[in-house]
Amino acid sequence: MTELRNIEADLWRFRGRVVAAGVLVLLCFVLLASRLVYLQVVRHEDLAEQAENNRTAVVPIVPNRGLIVDRNGVVLATNYSAYTLEITPSKAGPLDEVIDGLATVVDIQPRDRRRFKKLVDESKSFESLPIRTRLSDEEVARFAAQRFRFPGVEIKARLFRNYPFGPLASHVIGYIGRINQKEKEDIQGSEDEANYRGTEYIGKLGVEQSFERQLHGITGVEQMETSAGGRAVRRLASHPATPGNTVMLSIDIKLQKLVEDLFGDRRGALVALDPKTGEVLAFVSKPTFDPNLFVDGIDQENWQALNESPDKPLLNRALRGTYPPGSTYKPFMALAALETGKRTPQQSIQDPGYFMFGNHRFRDDKEGGHGTVDMYKSIVQSCDTYYYMLANDMGVDLIHDELQKFGFGALTGIDIFGEVRGILPSTEWKRNAYKRPEQKRWYSGETISLGIGQGYNNFTMLQLALATGVLANNGVKMKPHLVRQVVDVVSRESRDTLHEIKAEQIAKASNIAVINHALVGVNVEGTGAASFRGAGYVAAGKTGTAQVVTIKQNEKYDASKMSERNRDHALYMAFAPAEAPQIALAMVVENAGWGGAAAAPIARRVFDYWLMQQYPSEQDMAAVQVGQAQLPVGTPRKVSEVPGLPDLAQGQLPPRPSGR
Numbered sequence: 001m002t003e004l005r006n007i008e009a010d011l012w013r014f015r016g017r018v019v020a021a022g023v024l025v026l027l028c029f030v031l032l033a034s035r036l037v038y039l040q041v042v043r044h045e046d047l048a049e050q051a052e053n054n055r056t057a058v059v060p061i062v063p064n065r066g067l068i069v070d071r072n073g074v075v076l077a078t079n080y081s082a083y084t085l086e087i088t089p090s091k092a093g094p095l096d097e098v099i100d101g102l103a104t105v106v107d108i109q110p111r112d113r114r115r116f117k118k119l120v121d122e123s124k125s126f127e128s129l130p131i132r133t134r135l136s137d138e139e140v141a142r143f144a145a146q147r148f149r150f151p152g153v154e155i156k157a158r159l160f161r162n163y164p165f166g167p168l169a170s171h172v173i174g175y176i177g178r179i180n181q182k183e184k185e186d187i188q189g190s191e192d193e194a195n196y197r198g199t200e201y202i203g204k205l206g207v208e209q210s211f212e213r214q215l216h217g218i219t220g221v222e223q224m225e226t227s228a229g230g231r232a233v234r235r236l237a238s239h240p241a242t243p244g245n246t247v248m249l250s251i252d253i254k255l256q257k258l259v260e261d262l263f264g265d266r267r268g269a270l271v272a273l274d275p276k277t278g279e280v281l282a283f284v285s286k287p288t289f290d291p292n293l294f295v296d297g298i299d300q301e302n303w304q305a306l307n308e309s310p311d312k313p314l315l316n317r318a319l320r321g322t323y324p325p326g327s328t329y330k331p332f333m334a335l336a337a338l339e340t341g342k343r344t345p346q347q348s349i350q351d352p353g354y355f356m357f358g359n360h361r362f363r364d365d366k367e368g369g370h371g372t373v374d375m376y377k378s379i380v381q382s383c384d385t386y387y388y389m390l391a392n393d394m395g396v397d398l399i400h401d402e403l404q405k406f407g408f409g410a411l412t413g414i415d416i417f418g419e420v421r422g423i424l425p426s427t428e429w430k431r432n433a434y435k436r437p438e439q440k441r442w443y444s445g446e447t448i449s450l451g452i453g454q455g456y457n458n459f460t461m462l463q464l465a466l467a468t469g470v471l472a473n474n475g476v477k478m479k480p481h482l483v484r485q486v487v488d489v490v491s492r493e494s495r496d497t498l499h500e501i502k503a504e505q506i507a508k509a510s511n512i513a514v515i516n517h518a519l520v521g522v523n524v525e526g527t528g529a530a531s532f533r534g535a536g537y538v539a540a541g542k543t544g545t546a547q548v549v550t551i552k553q554n555e556k557y558d559a560s561k562m563s564e565r566n567r568d569h570a571l572y573m574a575f576a577p578a579e580a581p582q583i584a585l586a587m588v589v590e591n592a593g594w595g596g597a598a599a600a601p602i603a604r605r606v607f608d609y610w611l612m613q614q615y616p617s618e619q620d621m622a623a624v625q626v627g628q629a630q631l632p633v634g635t636p637r638k639v640s641e642v643p644g645l646p647d648l649a650q651g652q653l654p655p656r657p658s659g660r
Helices: 007-042 044-055 095-103 110-122 137-149 181-187 206-210 212-216 253-263 300-308 326-340 375-380 384-394 396-406 427-433 445-452 461-472 509-525 600-612 618-625
Strands: 056-061 075-087 129-135 153-162 176-178 201-203 220-226 232-239 246-249 268-273 280-286 349-351 354-357 360-363 371-373 476-478 483-487 494-496 503-505 540-546 569-576 583-589
Touching: 007 044, 075 095, 075 137, 095 110, 110 129, 110 300, 129 137, 129 153, 137 153, 201 206, 201 212, 206 212, 253 268, 253 280, 253 600, 253 618, 268 461, 268 600, 280 583, 326 375, 326 384, 326 396, 326 445, 326 461, 326 509, 326 540, 326 569, 349 384, 354 384, 354 445, 360 384, 360 445, 371 375, 375 384, 375 509, 384 396, 384 445, 396 427, 396 445, 396 461, 461 476, 461 509, 461 569, 461 583, 509 540, 540 600, 569 600, 583 600, 600 618
Parallel strands: none
Antiparallel strands: 056 220, 075 129, 075 153, 176 201, 220 232, 246 483, 268 280, 268 583, 349 371, 354 360, 476 503, 483 494, 540 569, 569 583
16 A cells, blocks of 8 residues: 655755754853853952962961050960860761760860860761860871771860969969850951951950950961862962060069969959059959960869859959958048048047947947047057047948049949959939839938948958059049050060159148158057068058858957858058158958058058068968068068079070970
């Protein structure tokens, strides 16, 4: 059977298919050409940049952190380089298995595991995190031989902060630690964000925190050509990092060590300053802590020991500890009375040994009283009754207004963070401090105890030292500061902070002279005389004892019947030499009792060092540490002959930490 076909129709269908195929091919070529134009012309710059980025990597160069030195150039905080073993979680296998394997090559302790786990929780998976720091050369060699077994693990050389003298002056210097999540959030979006790329550490306390910008330096960048596997091939360009500046403190580290040694195991604080400039010469808080513990990330055991200790070693008592000033407050009350005309130097009272207010008897510390008491005698013999009466005559608000001028109950503005105001009470303060109406009311009887530095009064030793400096400086108040200079490491130019400090006259020199005459009397014939007998200079001062717990009206204080932490605090404020003061100080020894016995002896040794370059004998040092020596015992040593003091030769540091 013959098949009939329409040749013409088949031909048209074939031609249509050819045309369709041709159009499709043409369309594909148009699309390819369009894409080529888009990639080569429209997105040329963008893609060229991406290609360059794939070929190169920009690596931040972390700057060397600046040094912290004392007024004589002794280095208190420096850096050293060491190897660390680091894991990048996103590139490594199961972390527990990786760490178990690494433990067969290098020494990894349980505390290293706990610290690493904490870092993992706080960081991103692509960040390189240290599992071990300060590797020995032998450990580095062992890992290098086994490196192929551990993808995502590598050895890096890093700079570590080192505090050569450990706990000495730790509350002043502070420490650095890893940047936490909150600090990262604060840095992001700030003008410092670029400067912290690649940086893992930041100042956490003291000068390290307050002068972070000056110490951190400027981060550099390095452009590297990389292989397809991401390994560096060669350096294309480099902009070096600028090291942080050197921060010179005003403290004398030898004086600081002397005071910390004199305190021994006792708790307390001391602030010594130059009254003419406001430079802080010693800033002591006892007990202290070792800031080196925080550099790598403190382990749980050490953190728990520091954080849960009843002695609170992390509390900066000089800056944040508040105490009733006790009788050290009396000279300022007397000066306020002179300034306001409430008393004259000659005006006297009769002291029967108590002051009656309503049906309440405010007792003097001397049974039978001091007899006839003028202003001089009230300070020298520390007559409570005189100041009960004075406080009653002045009233709480006048006391507040006058004493605030000296810096009580206000921030001094010192150049480290964390200062507290303390409490200088007033009727307004009480209204704001309490909630219930009966608590908001100020009762007249509450004013009486303010006169002897008790009641609601609570101040820092920094505030008391500032006020003492006003007396030593003829009524001129100088803002205290810890940093003397900031030295630019590139230009070597130094910025002296002294020109930024403004002087303020807050009391008449004639009234200051009356008070200072009495303060000299305290150390000649009064409550401080036992400690300053035979001194080669004349010192002015005032002892103080502050109650920790309230004693009932008819009870007598007996330290032997009280627990150690409920006993009175011992306080002392002083300056020397009286005729031309070079140093002023305020201090507290917690729960040590009478200021003349526990605190004044420490001040005597401080003045002997600063004015006469005399250092206590070993026998004398041991006696003062337990509160059993008022006058120096044994032959004083020359400062240059005392072993263990920081070396004044710059660059001569104790060896950096080795091993773990």
